[in-house]
Amino acid sequence: MPQASGSTQTQLELVHPLSAKRKEDITKGIVHYIAQDMRPVNTVEGEGFKNMFKIVEPRYTVPARETVMRALRSQFDGLKVNVNQLLQSSEAASLTTDLWSSLRMEAYMTVKAHFIDADWKMNSVVLETKQMDEAHTGENVAARLTQVADTYHIPPEKRVSVVTDNAANMVLSVELLKGSGQWPDVELVRCAGHTLQLCDVATRWNSTCFMLERLLEQRWPITATLSDPNYTKRSDSSTLDMTTEQWNMAEDITDVLKPFITLTELLSEETNTSLSAAFPMLENLKKSHLAVTDNDSPTKKKMKLKLVQEIDSRWKLKDRVVMTSSLYILAAVLDPRFKQLPFLNDEKRDEAYSEVVKLAQRLSLSGDSAEQTGDDEDPLAKKQKTAKEKEIAMLLCGHGAEDDPDEPSAQRSSCDEMKDYLKDRSKVDTAGPLAWWKNNEERYPRLARAAKRLLCIPATSTPAERIFSKAGFIVNKSRSCLLPKNVDMLVFLAQT
Structure with missing residues (x-):
């Protein structure tokens, strides 16, 4: 039987040899299968796996384990470059992090980044899942977070928050980051799920x-x-x-x-x-x-x-002071579903609006200075709206008679934008507030920058905690000798 099978395979290869494109596609499929389904790399060395391909595609030779590892490493490096580029183009990034232990009682620290891209889509990506041999002190956790942020070249001013559980070392780490000068705007967000x-x-x-x-x-x-x-x-x-x-x-x-x-x-x-x-x-x-x-x-x-x-x-x-400056409140202001803040009195509500205006103004100033070296197009030279377009804009925007429909958005202050935004009665559909901002970004450009900064912050550290269950499939009993660097790579590939 083996001779007949080999003879049949040889005859098939002579008549219809497997094309290079077909070989490449199958190999990519195997790599994808191992990466996304978190299968052991030595799967390709199993007799069952090889016998399956003798039936499915007898002309294909299953690659060696080393070949698959090189392909995984290449995919890992390429995706890291893509993630880096996405982070560079984002307005801000929020991090979630947590610590967990493998079956071998090896401690790992997972860090995820959350940001809103240019198309107003929420992105959540694993940055790192690395072994942490050192003591889990606030100082060491802070150092690891800084190392991760620096590796991905996230500018200090874009590091908006760190979401963690209520563990004392995690809370201390964010306090240390805030006082270090490398994270000037970072805020601690305690996991809402854990607090509940x-x-x-x-x-x-x-x-x-x-x-x-x-x-x-x-x-x-x-x-x-x-x-x-x-x-x-x-x-x-x-x-x-x-x-x-x-x-x-x-x-x-x-x-x-x-x-x-x-x-x-x-x-x-x-x-x-x-x-x-x-x-x-x-x-x-x-x-x-x-x-x-x-x-x-x-x-x-x-x-x-x-x-x-x-x-x-x-x-x-x-607490009056906390309520008006809390990230929770500022984010709610920039969520069109909750911007009226009905749970606050008039004084606190106005203070919250003022805080958002200050943030939008600060972001606008930093953005304007960066843009001066780029496009110098006169905003007044942009195409003017027709009378019909102005009528439609008026009906959709809900602007009052006191608003000047011909005033370019770039010339309106953050305060003016806030006034118009609060009067805006356009609805948020089932697509959610990010879709609303995508449609209204040009009308409120300053507030939109602040929205991208605040709405990317998760309320819980669950995104990082979910990695634990995923990692459990990777660091299992059959892979107890898996190197920590490969754990990092496989978790990254499975989540990206």
């Missing part, structure tokens, strides 16, 4: 909520089983069965906590402009779901009051 968890108990409560929800779902089968002498001893029934009061308490706890899980999930989606939605959704949660009613049980009432108190305390929602 701490609002109830010191440990994660979502698994408890899921457990209670499942228990309530199976209440009657459980009760029937506990009361059936064929399955439960009479002496055990009285101790195992739950009272009506306990069942009602489980139901109350579940009802209160379920919206928190939904909120956490929404804030953890990487494609969402999550930071801008955090405070509005928290305020709506307090106003609606956590509002105490006459029908609430003592358990539910106590939980609601405690959760409102914890939310206000952990996000400092009662």
Whole structure:
């Protein structure tokens, strides 16, 4: 049989030899399969893999492991160049980071970058997943973050924030970065998901909520089983069965906590402009779901009051200074869905608008100085709108009679843009606020720069934490000897 198979393959190759293009495409497919599905590179050396190709494409010779590794390394280097270019062209970048341990108890630190590109698309890319042998102190974490930012040539003024959990070393690292001078504008964003968890108990409560929800779902089968002498001893029934009061308490706890899980999930989606939605959704949660009613049980009432108190305390929602300068608030101003800030009084609202105007003005000044060496086209020389176009713009923009429709956007101040933006009643469709800004960037160029800077910040560190599960497929028992540099490469390829 082997002789016949070999003879058939030789005859096939003589009649229809495999083209170089076909060989290249198959090899690329193998490399892509290993990179994206996180398969061991030694897969290509397996007998099963080779036998499969004898059937699928007998004219193709499976490449050696070294060949696949060279291809992976080349792809890795090329993608890093692309990521570097994207970061250079972005307005700002926010980083998420966390530490995790492999099966061999090797500590790794993952860093992801989040930014909005020229087409107003949210980008989330892995920058680095490298072993961290040194102590996990705030100083060492800060040094590693600086090293990553420098490797990708992210200018200091573009390093807008670092999103981490509430661990003391992570918080300290951002404080050290801010005081170092290399990260002049960086702000710490504590993971909203982790903070929500701490609002109830010191440990994660979502698994408890899921457990209670499942228990309530199976209440009657459980009760029937506990009361059936064929399955439960009479002496055990009285101790195992739950009272009506306990069942009602489980139901109350579940009802209160379920919206928190939904909120956490929404804030953890990487494609969402999550930071801008955090405070509005928290305020709506307090106003609606956590509002105490006459029908609430003592358990539910106590939980609601405690959760409102914890939310206000952990996000400092009662602190006037924090509220008007918080990244959460500034981002909400630049999200057209929440720009009216209905949860603030008039004084705080005006102060928040003023902070955004200052930011837009500062970014505009730095941008204008950079652009002076480029295109010197007179903005007045641009094509003027027709009367019909002006009418359409007026109808869509909602500008009042006091606005000058002929005034070029480049000549309007940040304050003027803010006034017009707040009066703008154009709707945000299902595509979201980034699509809205893409359509309105030319009308509010200064505010648009500030929007790209603030709306790229995630509300949670979940993007970095998600790498842990991905890395678990890579650093598994069959690859326990995988070199740390290859872990970095494979995680990068799988996520980019």
